[in-house]
Amino acid sequence: MVHIVLGYDGSPAAEAGLAWVADRAARGRVTVELVTVTNMLRSDYAQTAATLEEGSRRLKDVAGGIDVETHWRDGSMPNTLIDQAESADLLVIGVTQSHPVRTALKGWIPARTAARAKVPTVLVPEGWTPHEHAVMVGVDDDPSSDAAILYAAHEATDLGVPLRLVHAWQMPVPTVDGAVALLASPLEIKNAHRKLLEEAGQRVLEAYPELGVEAVLVGDNPASALLARAERTSLLVLGTHHRGLWAGAALGSVAQDILFQVPCPVCVVPNPGAD
Structure with a gap:
C-alpha cells in the first residue's frame, strides 16, 4: 500500500495534482491524504473544509474505492507540508508553470519543497494529461x-x-x-x-x-x-x-x-x- 500526500487547495494546479494521483491510484493500491496548509488569521476554515471534501469526492469518483483522508494544518509553506508528508511514501503538488513568481508568492516554491522533502516528490504541471511515453x-x-x-x-x-x-x-x-x-x-x-x-x-x-x-x-x-x-x-x-x-x-x-x-x-x- 502506497501512502500519498497531496497538497491541495482547489486551484487549477492542485487539480492537476489530483488528476495525477487518481491515475496513479488506478495502477495499484494507494491511500491518499489531501492536505491544505492554512493560516489561523487569514484562512476561511469552512471554505477550506468544503474544498477538501469536494476534492475527496472527485478523487473517489475517479479512482473507485480509494481510501482518502482530508486535513488542514496551520503553518507556513513549504515546511508544514513537508512535515505532514514525512511518513508518506510520496508527496504530490501542482505547479503553475506560466506564473512561477505567483506560485512562489503563494508559498509553494516547488524547487525548495522538492529539494527539502524526505520522500519522493512529484510536481505536476497545470493542465497535465496522462501519456504512455x-x-x-x-x-x-x-x-x-x-x-x-x-x-x-x-x-x-x-x-x-x-x-x-x-x-x-x-x-x-x-x-x-x-x-x-x-x-x-x-x-x-x-x-x-x-x-x-x-x-x-x-x-x-x-x-x-x-x-x-x-x-x-x-x-x-x-x-x-x-x-x-x-x-x-x-x-x-x-x-x-x-x-x-x-x-x-x-x-x-x-x-x-x-x-x-x-x-x-x-x-x-x-x-x-x-x-
Whole structure:
C-alpha cells in the first residue's frame, strides 16, 4: 500500500495534482491524504473544509474505492507540508508553470519543497494529461542519482513503458599545476562518461531484467539534455542530496528552468544516504 500526500487547495494546479494521483491510484493500491496548509488569521476554515471534501469526492469518483483522508494544518509553506508528508511514501503538488513568481508568492516554491522533502516528490504541471511515453531519469556523475534511477525503473515497470537514462557531459575546465595544464582528451572524457552510463543501465537490468532501457549520452549541459527529450516523456525523475536539486549538475536557476518548462510531471527523489 502506497501512502500519498497531496497538497491541495482547489486551484487549477492542485487539480492537476489530483488528476495525477487518481491515475496513479488506478495502477495499484494507494491511500491518499489531501492536505491544505492554512493560516489561523487569514484562512476561511469552512471554505477550506468544503474544498477538501469536494476534492475527496472527485478523487473517489475517479479512482473507485480509494481510501482518502482530508486535513488542514496551520503553518507556513513549504515546511508544514513537508512535515505532514514525512511518513508518506510520496508527496504530490501542482505547479503553475506560466506564473512561477505567483506560485512562489503563494508559498509553494516547488524547487525548495522538492529539494527539502524526505520522500519522493512529484510536481505536476497545470493542465497535465496522462501519456504512455517513456520514463526519463537524469544520471549524475555522483551517487545522488542512484536512488532516482531505481525509482524511475520501478515507475517505468509499473507503467509498462521503457526507461530512458540520460547522462550529459561536457569537457572540464583545464586544471593548472604550475605551468602544466592537465586535461584528458575529449575521447577519454567521453568514454569515461559512457562507462558511467553503461554501469547505470546494468544496475537497472539486474533489478528489472524485463524492462526496456534506452541509454542516451549527450554532449550538452544537463538541463538542455533533459528539456530536449521531455516532450515524449511521461515522468521525469531527478535525484537530489538536499544541497540543491541535482547538485553538481543542475543548480539553482537551472533546476527552476527544468521545473517550469517541462510538459511532464517531475519527480525528485532524495538520496537516502544524504544528510
